[in-house]
Each structure stands twice: as structure tokens, then as C-alpha cells.
Amino acid sequence: MRKLVALPVLSADALSSVAYGPEAMLAVLVLAGTAGLAYSLPVAATIAVLMVAVGVSYRQTIRAYPHGGGSYIVANDNLGRVPGLMAAAGLMTDYVLTVAVSIASGVAAITSALPSLDPAAVPIGLAAIAALLAGNLRGIRQAGFLFAAPTYLFIIAVFLLVGFGLADAARQGFHPQPTPQLTATEGVGVLLIMRAFASGATAMTGIEAISNAVPAFKPVKWRNARTTLTWMIGLLVALFAGTVAVVHFSGVVPRSSETVLSQLAHRSFGSGALYVFVQAATAAVLLLAANTAYNDFPRVLYLLARAGHAPRSFLRLGDRLAFSNGILLLSLAAALVYTVFGGDTAALIPLYAVGVFLAFTLSQTGMVVHWWRLRDLHWRRSLFFSAVGGLLSALVLVTAAITKFASGAWVALLAVGGFVLLTMRIRSHYDAVNKALRLHTDAVEVPIGLPAGSVPEDTAPASTGPAAPTGSQREAAAATGESEETPRAIQNLSVVAIASLDLAGLRALAYAASLGQPTLALHISPSEDEARRFHEYWDLWGDHIHLEVVVSPYRATVAPLVHYVETLHRQRPELTVTVFLPEIITRRRHHQLLHSRTAPRLRRALRELPKIVITTVPFHV
Template sequence: MAGRSADDDDRGGTVVTPSAEFPPLEPAELDALRRVGAHWRVGAPPALPVDPTLDRYRNRPTPGRFSRLAPIALFRPAPGAPAGRDGLVAAERADQPDSPLGRRLGRLRRVLLGPPLASAAVLHERMRKLVALPVLSSDLLSSVAYGPEALLTVLVLAGSGALGLALPLSAGLVLLMVAVGISYRQTIPAYPHGAGSYLVAGDNLGVGAGLTAAAGLMLDYVLTVSVSIAAGVHAITSALPGLTPFAVPLGVLVILLLLAGNLRGVRAAGNLFVLPTYAFVAAVLGLLVVGYLRAAGRGFAPVAPPVVPATEGLGLLLVLRAFASGAVSMTGIEAVSNAVPAFRTPEWRNARTTLAWMVAMLVVLFAGLTLLIHLAGLVPRPGETLLSQLARLTFPTGPWYAVIQVTTALILLLAANTAFNDFPRLLFFMARAGHAPRRFLHLGDRLAFGNGLVALAGTAVVVFVAFGGHTEKLIPLYAVGVFLAFTLSQSGMVVHWRRHRGDGWRRRALVNGVGAALSGLVLLTAAVAKFTEGAWVVVVAVPLLVLLFDRIHRHYRTLHAALALRPPDRAPPPTAPGPAAGPPGAPEGRPVEGEELPQELRHLVVVPVVRLNRASMRALAYAVSLGRPTLAVHLAPEDAEADRFREQWRAWGDHVRLETIVSPYRAVVGPLAHYLEALHTAAPELVLTVVVPEVVLRRPGHRLLHSRTGQRLRRALRALPGVVVTTVPVHVPD
């Protein structure tokens, strides 16, 4: 499996390393490779004209681009590599840009993101429990700032008399939190390599279920960022109403800051979020203590809420909507199971302990706030959050209200970091299975999944701006995706325990079964009750995403079949082969280059020549030096110019066969591409190597003075099978 290392424990945990981008060959592929190599017919390799180890030039600079100096010291021998053998290691400075602007941007990047980290540092970038808790729990714990309010916002539609239902509904939510938390606590040791719902559902319920869970999680992560930022900005504007007109740009700025922080790496990002998370927990606990002491002074008698007229009738559908709205307090509970490889060893044990702390803190904060809001007789009102009302009531004087609001805003704004931690990792696992673009396998220079982070930030910005940064508009979209993933994950675990039947499997299956049933109930409730409020977006988006994942996998499957090694069953004949056949599984009717051995190749080198100058002479000299049949092609707008060019060609000496094409409509790229395609059709066994001269200019402004014919020609010829395009550059100084 890609990404495996010596640090994998006996339970199958996976350490995600940069090598995951380059998976090893399967045994069948290795066997095919050996069989292909056995049929190569090449003579003894000639002596190399340069020392590839660079040892002889270690202390000498060599001329770089445009006469600048590029020191050989940018490379050093690999540790343990014998002298004179392969094995060089690029230094940190080896990727510095050549242009002054590029170097300035590179220095700015280093200031913002920090210096690059070596691949070996991946093991040191993992988190200990005290850091992982705030990094992975910020989403879960911050949801208590808007979860009780989301529940009461629905209940108050039936009037203030319906607010009494908040306590039994909250008790049901606490039961759901405990059940799902215990279920995921069992999932971690069973699947210590992470990926959470996606891997569990796919492994036990099939690929379709896994992709469905992945789609739900991806939507959940995007909405986590959007909702957390919206709620955080709302907390700021509750305390500072003058900032309300700037809510959207402020939220976008915070998303970009979170992106920059996470691009610095896991450990650097974790250090940013430790203090705000613990400060929020301490502030809310202080609020609860003072609030309950005040309630005890009046014998815990609840204050009557203000009279609110009913706008909807109190029925089962409204109660279920309220329950589903309050269930958003559980979003983020799966974060630990997704990020098990990010923990220090033993990964699964540290992850399970962290999850237990998170669930315990969630239950205490959610239940404590809901009951205290009930005792204080508060109701949701526009312009100020319930938590702000409660803090203002509890701390009418002094700095404590400001402390509550500041820590709440910080935790809400930073709660999006849970998604920034898990979304790229989910895309990594999906890309490794071929269901997401392979670019998401790449670890950046700070050992962070930069492509996944940018994709999340960009999508979240679009959603946040589209909904105007309003929390109440985003909440209805929230519960469907996450509880879809919960339901599939816990159902998959039931199948897992039944399949393996270890000690206590019935008890474990029962726990996960309860979690699946409760999660499924919330899923159906949210999908039906909130369908018209916006949940239809998620209901429609999930199957579309699953279809997209399937199409991506189909493409990679076709690509793998096209690139798979197909060793010959017998030695190749000495004569030229016929047209290349497509590989097994390749689309019929499409020309696909076949597997070729050196002795099978027949070459024709084609050089497009516009005018006879130094660039075309260099291209012709390069082509002829290859020792293969060479053909020059010139396109003329009319017969007179074609005759004139042929006279110049004869004056040169007619060293290469020339073919002129008259293009009366003055097109260049199209006629040449069609001519080469016709050549390949006439002799499909030939490999056409097109040598294109190219003038390379140092200054970007000078490039505007020249046509882009060479680049257009390369793009047009790239689509032709059996055609190789190479460029002979001619560098022009200032």
C-alpha cells in the first residue's frame, strides 16, 4: 500500500509519507517489467562523456541560464551511496527560481509559510494528545456556541410555550453524542490508518457506500468552514455591531488566514490553535459555574421567557426539525477517526483517548449551556447570539463578557481548522484509490497537503459568499452530509464485527448498531424536515459527487490499462512491426501507442522550417546528429514563395530532403498537423520525431513581440499518436 513505512504498527496503522505519491509496482507489474527487459536488444552502452555523480566538479561552478552561475553544490551524494554510483540529494536551494521576481516571491513565501521541511521530518510533524485535542476538537466544541441556539430557533416558531421541549430534546441529543462517540471509539482501533467513514463504509458496504460517505464528509467539511466562520463573525458583530456591513469580507479574510496557517504544516498550525481552544473551554466553564451559582441563589427556579407569538403549529415535524438542528452540535465528532495517522505513536491509542476527552467535554458544555439558557429564560433574537445574551446576563459588569465573546469568536473562527486538517487527508485516501485527482497525493514543501487545503479554502469561500455569511441560511445544509457519513460508517462497523467475529463482537456490533440507528434517524429527519429550507442542495449534491468520483476512477482505470506493461510472449521479429494495438481495456477505435522495444522502432525526424536562420540551422543540425532519416517541411503562402525557398535550400546545399506545402489561406499549424497525421497514417510503424526550433527570450516584455506559433504547434501535435515533439531552444541575451 502506498505510504506504508517502517513506522506502521502491528494494527496496520499507516504513516502518510511523501512516497505515497509514488506507489511501488505490484508483483505482476514487476514480472512484466522483467519480461520486457529480457527482450531488449541493445549493444554495450558507450562511455558517458560526463561524470554523472558530479564528484569531479564539486568545487567548480558551472554556467547557468543566460550566463548566470549555478553551483554544483546544489547536489550532494546520497547517504551511503558508493563513490561513482548513482545517488544524489538535491539541496534546499535547488528549487530557487531564476528570475528576480521569482526569487522575491520565493522569499515572501518563506516568510509566510516557513522554510521547506525534509521528507524525513514527517514523523516529527505528528501531534501529541494535548495538541491534537484543540486541533481536532475546535469544530466539535465550538458547535456548542450555535447548536443550542439552532434547536431553540426552531422551537420558538411554535411560541414561547414550546421552549420547554428543549430539555428532553437536549437529553436525546446527549444520548446520541455518547452513542456515536462510543461507536467511533470502537472504529479507531479497528481502522487505525484513518480515513474514517470513507474507508469503513467502502471496506464493509462496498465502493458505492464509501464514495457516498466521502461525498457527505466533503460537504460537511466545506460547510464546517463556512458555518464556523459565519458564526464567528456573528459573534464579533454581536459585540461590535458597527462591523456588520463588513461581515463577508472579514469572513473571507479569516479563511485565507487559516489557509496560510495550515500551509505552514500540521505542527505549526496546531500551535496556533492550542491557546484559543483551551481559553474557550475555560471561559464557558467559568460562565457555567457563575450562572449556576446565580440560579442556585433563586432555588434553580427558571425565569419565564418573554412571550413570543407562534408562527407555526407545534407538531411532530417541527419537533424533529428542532432535534435535527440541534444535532449540528455533533459535527466534527468523526475528526479523530479521520486523522489517526497524524498522532504520535501509538497512533490508535492516543486517538482513542483524545476522542474520549472530546466527547466528555462536548456533553458537559452542551448540556450545561442548554439547561442554563432554560433557567435564564432566554430566547433567540436577531442581532445577538444566545451565548452573547447569556454572557451579558451573567456578567453585567466587568471584563468577563468581553472575554466570553473574544474566546467564542476565536474558537468559532478557528473551528474551521478541523476541516482543514481532515479534508485534505480524505482527498489523499480517495486519490490513492483513484477516486480523486492524483495531485491530492502530493505533500508540499511544508509536509502539508497543499492542493487539498487550497481546494477546501476556495470552495468554502464560494459557499460563504453565496450565502452572504448568514449562519441561519447555512445550518439547514449542515446535518445531512455529516449524519449520512455517520450512518454509513456505523453500519459498516456492524458488518465489520460480524465478519471478523472476535472476542465481544456482539457487544461491539450492538454499540455500532445503536449509533447507526440514531444517526440514520437524524439523517432522515434532517433530509425531510429541512428539504425545502436548503437540505435539497446536499441531497442533490451527494449523488452528483459520487458520479464525479466514479468518472475519475474510470479515467484512471483506463489510463492504467493503457500504460500497463505488456511483455511480448516471444522474441520480436527482426522485421518492422505492424500498427500498434491498443492495450486490454482501452477504448476500441482509438489509436494507442503500443509497447515497443528499441530494436522495433523506426524513426523519421521531421523539422518544420520557417526561414533559414540560426534557429532552423540548430534544429536541422540536432535532427541530423541523431542518425535517423530526416525530412524538412516548409509551409508557403503561395507558389512564388515556395519556389524562392527551394532556391535558398539548394544554395544551402540541399543536405536534407525538403518538402514544401503551399497554404493559400496562410494557415500554418493546421496544415502541418494534418500533413504529419497523413504521414503517420501512410506508415503507422514509424515514430515521427518533430524537432521544433524555439527562440527563448529572457525578458517577459520581449515575448509579446513574437508569435506563439511554436507553442500552438506543440499543442496541436501532442494529440497525434506516434508523434514525438522535441524543442531545440536558441537563447537570446538582452
């Protein structure tokens, strides 16, 4: 992406938080009445300093990780497995709440303009989540002007609000307007100010998006990414500080029935076209911000699954080249959170800060370790910036955990702890299964009496693509059908689908070969390099059975397997093809969810073809 496109696309999450971050801060300060609101400018200034510090520290991350350096990758590389999983937990919590909070805030913008829709806020939000789910399952990508426009329109809308508001304040000599009569329910104290600070700091969510997406930029990638990050931080500080300043001078206070931005727009523009523009731009950018989580959440799940900390089903791409399982999980989690909290932005905010700043803290702490180990040119300066960003992020994390614990932060802390425990258990299970499946020299018995030439040369289809059946082949298929009634009438070919050379795979090969029928092995490989490695393993094993390798670069397994068997059936319709699949059987039923369910999917896909048999060969662990 060019910088002009990357800026709005990757900054939508961070910049859209101006719609709820300042309001969340003010909603805490207003509890102390006018005396509490007097602290809005100092607290906002502190948050702006924090934004700059964290932004500068992420510039160092981009330089160190030019291929993309999310919190999970940085923490895992430099701090170890458990901190990496904690960072991943913070990110996953952040992404779920990004969807829930953005949708809740977007719906609030709509109901502020159309109060009659307020009773239907939860159904409207759920419908928006369903729309995001459907769009992302079909492979929508955030690129181009279509996705850049909402962010630019929102930037224009907020700058119009700030400009009109400051101009009006200048005419009044910058004297704050009196606020409505307020009843203080709390006194001004350190705890109240800390709570307000933690709430307002949620405006920083999404800052790390650019460091995650460095490979998406045009060359020079890391330099363009750093420039874009600088522009994003500058815009975020300007929009956040400008909004708080205008609220301070206008005397607007948070109300449950109307958002702060809507109140400011009403004061400046009335109820005309500019007011509608502000509300529409706000709702649009919040919807786009929710959609950014649909790119990042499945990607983190993919990285976890690749490391064995999540079910392997999250490695698989769908037909539209989207991580369908991760997208479904995110939608269900966000819909559940949104419904449980009634679509109320104020109720969701306390959960937000913990995940955001846990990821920030671990990422920047990891960068401190990285620079200390590397010690390259300018490492001291980079270490200093990363240390400052990490320290400030840790202070916000502790503040949010303490001051918002009873308000809902305990849910986020519990979710992080449960996530780390679950992922460690999943990795432990996979390690135990891998140990049970690992080949041992004394335990391997290869099939005897089946040389590589046991499969006729014209039996296996070319792995480069299907050949169209000839007219005689169609006639033969129609004539033979499934009319064989004696064993001698059946011409059998065994195809063993083998993912890796382990004990389960060899058991399936041995079983198929023991039947004395022509047999070939079929391996679906995610890359040419992996295919070459598998061929080398096969040669070491002894090349006892003919091997076919199909490269599937999107990690799809069932579709290439179905495609191969269909092609085989068209080329040799007289054959009865038996597909053998190794199947891991676990002692505990819930562990079965962590292993492939290829056989049922393959049966459903091939049930229309005659003379295809699917057989599973169990291996108990």
C-alpha cells in the same frame, strides 16, 4: 501528539459547535413560543444521549482501525465502492460547511460584541477564509500550544458562563426566568420537535476527527486516542447540556442581532473584561475549527484521487508539503457557500446535518459489517455499540432530510448525489484510459540499435543530487550559448520522462530513440519500493535504454524533473537537452482536465536555461 495537545487540537471542531448547536435548536423551538421552548431540556437530553452513543461507537472504530479510520475508509472497506463514495461525499460536504458555518458563527460573535461591524459581516468572513487559505498554502500545521490555547480558553469561557448561570439559577430556586413576549408562528408538534432535534444535533460535527488521526498520537496510539475521545465526548456533553440548561433558567431566547452566548455573557459579566474574553475565545476557537477542515478535506481528496475517483492533480503536494489543490478547492467552495447564504449561520445549519450524519451512518454501518466478519474477542459488544450508533445516526439523517428538505437540505442531498455520479464518471474515464494504455505482448516494439551503453557514462548526472558546475563548465556554457547554426554543431541528448511503462510511455521512448541521438529514460518515483519495482519492470522490458530513477517522496514531479535537467545542463553545458514527455490526448476536451499538464509547467520552469527543448509526444485515447 500528547493527549493534552491532541484533545484541544482535534476537538476544536466538535467543542466549538456549542457556539451554534444549542442556538440552532432553540431557534426552531422558539417558533412555537413559550410552549416550544419548554421542550428544550428533553430535546437537549436526547442529543446528549446520541453524542454518547456515537462516541462509544467511534471508540470501536479506533480499536479496529489503529492506523486511522475515517468514514470513507471504513465504508469503502466494508460496504463497497458506492457507499464509500457516499461517505466521502458526506465528509466533503461536512468540511465545506464546517468552514462556512464556523466562520459565520465566529463573525456573529464579533458582531455581537461590535454591532457596528454587522453590515460588513460577509467581507469579514471572506477575509477570514482568505487568511486560512494563505496560511495553509504556506504549510501551517495544527500542533503545539499555539493551536491548543483557543480550545482550552473556550472551554474555560463556557464553563464560566455555565457556572455563573447555574449559581444565579440556584439563588432563584431553579425557577426559570420569564422570557420576553413571544409570538408563536407554529404549533408544537412532532415535526417541530424533530426539526429542533436535527438542528441541535449539528453540535456533533467533528466527533470522528480523533478516529481519523490515530497515527498522530504518541504510543500506545490507539489507547491514547480512545482516552482522548472519551474526554472529548464528556466535555461536549457537559458544555452542550450546561449551555441549554442556563438558557432555560435565564429566559434568554435567540435573536438575530446577538448570539445566545453573547446574551448569556452580558447577563453574567456585563460588558467588561470577562465578556470580551468570552467573545474573543469563541471567535478564536471557531476560526481554529474552520482550520481543521483544511487538514481533512485535502486528505480525503487525496484518497479519492489515489483510487481513481478524483483528478490526479489532488495527489500532488505543494512546495510547503501541503495539498495545495485541495486547499484551493475547499476555500473556493466555502467562500461560495458563505457568500450565497449571506454569512447567516441559521441559513447554513439545514445543509449541515445531512453530510455529518450520512458519514456517521455509513461509517458505523461499515463497522457492523466489520465486526460480523471478524468475530474476534468482544466482537458482540463492539457490534452492538456500532449498531446503536449507526441506527441513531440514520434516524437523525432521515429526520434532517425530511424536516429540513425545503429549508436547504435538498442542496446537500443534491450535492451528495452529484458528487457520487461525478466520481464514478471520473473512475470510468481513468479505467478506459488505463485499458487503452495497457501493454500487450504483441503490440510492444522495443527500440532497436540503442543498447544501454549508448549514453556516455558521464552524461547522466548522479540522481542523489546536483554537482556544482566548475569554472571551465561556466566558461564553456557562456562561450557556446545558443550559437549553433548547423545540424552538425548541435550535440543532442534526449531525456524521456516516463511515469509508467504503458503504451504512451513506450511511444515516447520509441520516438526519441528513432532520432538516433543518445537517449536516457528518467522516472520520478514516490518511494524506494516503487523505484525498485520500476527497475524490475524495466529489466523485463529489456533495458534497451539507460534508465535514471529519482525518488521524490512527496509525489512532486515537476520540481525533481527541473532539478535533474538543470543539473544535467550544468554538468554538460555543451549539450542541447531535449526532454520528451508522453501526453494523453482525450476525445472530449473536458476529460483533459483529468490528466497531467506537466509540459507547460516544465516549459515555464526551464525557459531561463539555454539549450533546453521540451517536446510532447501525443497518445490519443
